[in-house]
Amino acid sequence: MDNREQTLRAEKNARAVKTVKNIVIYAFLAVWGLMVLFPFYWMVLTSFKSYASYNGEKIPKFYVTDPTFDNFMNAFSQVPLGRYLLNTFVFTVVTTFVMVIVITLAAFAFSRLEFKGRDLLFTVFLSMMMIPGELIVITNFVTITNMDMRNTFSGLILPSVMSVFYVYLLRENFAQVPDQLYYAAKVDGTSDLKYLFRVMLPICRPTVVTIIILKVIECWNSYVWPRLITDDKNYFLVSNGIQEIRQNGFGRENIPAMMAAVVVISLPLIILFLIFRRQIMAGVSRGGTKG
Amino acid sequence: MIEKNNLKAWLYLLPALIFMGIFMVYPLVDVFIYSFEEGYNFVSQTSYGTGFYNFSYVLHDTYFLQAVRNTFIMVIITVPISTGFALLISLALNSITKLRELFQTVYFLPYVTNTLAVGLVFMVLFKKTAYSDGLINLLINFFGGESVDFIDGPYWAKMFVMCFYIIWIVLPFKVLLLTSALASVNKTYYNAAKVDGTGSFRVFMKITLPMISPTIFYLVITGFIGAFKEYSDAVALFGTDLNAAGMNTIVGYVYDMLYGDSGGYPSFASAAAIVLFVIVLTITCINLLVSKKHVYYT
Numbered sequence: 372m373d374n375r376e377q378t379l380r381a382e383k384n385a386r387a388v389k390t391v392k393n394i395v396i397y398a399f400l401a402v403w404g405l406m407v408l409f410p411f412y413w414m415v416l417t418s419f420k421s422y423a424s425y426n427g428e429k430i431p432k433f434y435v436t437d438p439t440f441d442n443f444m445n446a447f448s449q450v451p452l453g454r455y456l457l458n459t460f461v462f463t464v465v466t467t468f469v470m471v472i473v474i475t476l477a478a479f480a481f482s483r484l485e486f487k488g489r490d491l492l493f494t495v496f497l498s499m500m501m502i503p504g505e506l507i508v509i510t511n512f513v514t515i516t517n518m519d520m521r522n523t524f525s526g527l528i529l530p531s532v533m534s535v536f537y538v539y540l541l542r543e544n545f546a547q548v549p550d551q552l553y554y555a556a557k558v559d560g561t562s563d564l565k566y567l568f569r570v571m572l573p574i575c576r577p578t579v580v581t582i583i584i585l586k587v588i589e590c591w592n593s594y595v596w597p598r599l600i601t602d603d604k605n606y607f608l609v610s611n612g613i614q615e616i617r618q619n620g621f622g623r624e625n626i627p628a629m630m631a632a633v634v635v636i637s638l639p640l641i642i643l644f645l646i647f648r649r650q651i652m653a654g655v656s657r658g659g660t661k662g
Numbered sequence: 663m664i665e666k667n668n669l670k671a672w673l674y675l676l677p678a679l680i681f682m683g684i685f686m687v688y689p690l691v692d693v694f695i696y697s698f699e700e701g702y703n704f705v706s707q708t709s710y711g712t713g714f715y716n717f718s719y720v721l722h723d724t725y726f727l728q729a730v731r732n733t734f735i736m737v738i739i740t741v742p743i744s745t746g747f748a749l750l751i752s753l754a755l756n757s758i759t760k761l762r763e764l765f766q767t768v769y770f771l772p773y774v775t776n777t778l779a780v781g782l783v784f785m786v787l788f789k790k791t792a793y794s795d796g797l798i799n800l801l802i803n804f805f806g807g808e809s810v811d812f813i814d815g816p817y818w819a820k821m822f823v824m825c826f827y828i829i830w831i832v833l834p835f836k837v838l839l840l841t842s843a844l845a846s847v848n849k850t851y852y853n854a855a856k857v858d859g860t861g862s863f864r865v866f867m868k869i870t871l872p873m874i875s876p877t878i879f880y881l882v883i884t885g886f887i888g889a890f891k892e893y894s895d896a897v898a899l900f901g902t903d904l905n906a907a908g909m910n911t912i913v914g915y916v917y918d919m920l921y922g923d924s925g926g927y928p929s930f931a932s933a934a935a936i937v938l939f940v941i942v943l944t945i946t947c948i949n950l951l952v953s954k955k956h957v958y959y960t
Contacts, residue, residue: 393758399750403751404765404769406830407769413797426794431800473677476674477677480671480674486672499682505938506689506939507686509920510689510692512920512921513692513928514689588773588774594777595917599920599921610779613778613779614897614901617901626786630786633779633783636779651770652838656839
């Protein structure tokens with residue numbers, strides 16, 4: 372009798388300990404979740420406050436009493452935010468598109484074609500992955516300046532279209548495609564190029580999608596190279612645009628308008644993330660850096 | 663056997679080789695040449711000698727020394743804290759089932775945001791202005807503290823915001839990798855430990871930690887490299903004139919030398935970039951040596 376009571380009590384205790392442990396874990400996760408979300412909440416909140424009410428609040432309010440769209444209007448009319456967005460869009464699309472073509476052709480050559488010095492060349496390619504960008508950016512800056520390509524899209528795009536790491540990633544995937552498919556295509560008289568784009572790429576679609584997503588994120592957020600190569604506002608990308616807005620944007624430190632610009636700039640990638648959540652997270656854990 | 667077709671293969675490789683040659687290989691050689699050319703003039707593209715003057719100039723420049731100091735402080739603070747904290751979060755995530763996806767999604771958000779844009783939000787939260795002390799200062803006041811200007815104020819206040827922001831930015835990547843590493847640990851080990859009645863701390867030290875040590879090690883190496891190249895986050899918080907703010911980083915110094923108000927000196931920039939490269943290489947080698955003893959590969 373005594374024994375049974377003891378086990379019952381022990382079980383009850385264990386359950387209580389587990390509940391407490393769970394509460395602690397969830398509380399911890401929730402606190403960090405709030406820390407992550409708070410800046411986003413604050414920027415959206417502030418972007419809907421009017422200039423007067425924002426500056427009138429000595430202690431900022433956590434809600435907005437009379438939401439206004441004026442800040443968003445100002446963000447597009449007083450500073451060329453639309454222009455920055457368009458530039459970034461063009462830059463991102465063209466860079467990603469050209470890069471996919473360049474790396475696909477290279478990965479195909481490394482995985483399916485045989486030529487003298489292939490393995491040696493591939494080793495050279497791989498060793499280029501270890502070169503930090505800071506070392507090569509200096510000469511690239513001088514090259515682009517000497518070629519009179521400052522403040523042009525070509526100057527922005529050309530140095531960004533080659534990525535050794537993505538060639539490597541794609542080649543690994545291409546190598547997994549069975550040789551038989553290639554021979555079958557050869558027998559049917561399919562050209563290499565057609566085989567590459569009609570057979571290889573569709574089979575390796577997940578990898579290609581991963582690469583595209585990672586490159587789009589990189590392009591949308593790129594700051595250093597555009598800053599070096601553009602000083603004409605007409606060619607600013609969003610990162611430089613927001614920096615420009617911060618330094619001499621709306622005048623009189625119009626924080627709500629600034630926050631509206633921040634919301635507009637952040638939104639495209641957040642929407643992209645919410646749509647392609649799984650692919651992006653899988654892709655980053657496969658090929659992401661940063662951090 | 664796949665047919666040999668040299669010409670065709672080189673044709674496929676041509677675009678990649680051209681871009682790589684012009685924008686990667688040539689610059690890599692060139693940066694070393696620049697760094698040894700003394701008195702290089704950007705306009706006339708001439709120099710009057712070769713030697714170590716650029717390195718000596720950079721290593722004696724107070725701005726550079728300040729940048730090195732700042733960078734090392736950021737690295738020493740952010741790498742251990744962010745890795746440890748990411749491990750804590752991942753362990754917590756791994757022990758729950760409800761709401762796990764939601765938490766994972768939320769935690770990943772900083773990865774897809776524009777550093778410069780969100781940095782502005784952090785600036786607004788921490789900055790003390792004529793109108794308001796900012797939300798963080800109000801919080802400090804609430805707990806009885808004095809207001810501090812985190813953006814234009816004392817050095818350690820600025821360093822605090824800087825490190826906090828860096829950790830906020832780099833955590834998503836680490837949490838993502840660590841949660842998948844934790845999830846892939848074979849469950850039979852845990853079951854065996856359970857049968858033996860092993861305590862949970864011992865299980866963590868003897869099973870979990872060795873099993874995920876390759877991931878931790880990878881994160882430490884990439885964390886060190888990333889933190890040494892810190893730059894954009896500093897601009898996001900303190901503006902482009904980092905020297906004036908006293909918060910410049912080594913990479914920031916390189917770009918300032920190259921372009922900007924004090925720019926036009928590719929030789930100094932090259933020398934500074936090479937110094938950075940040597941530092942990063944040394945640290946990475948040390949990491950590799952240490953890992954040989956402590957990392958467990960299956």
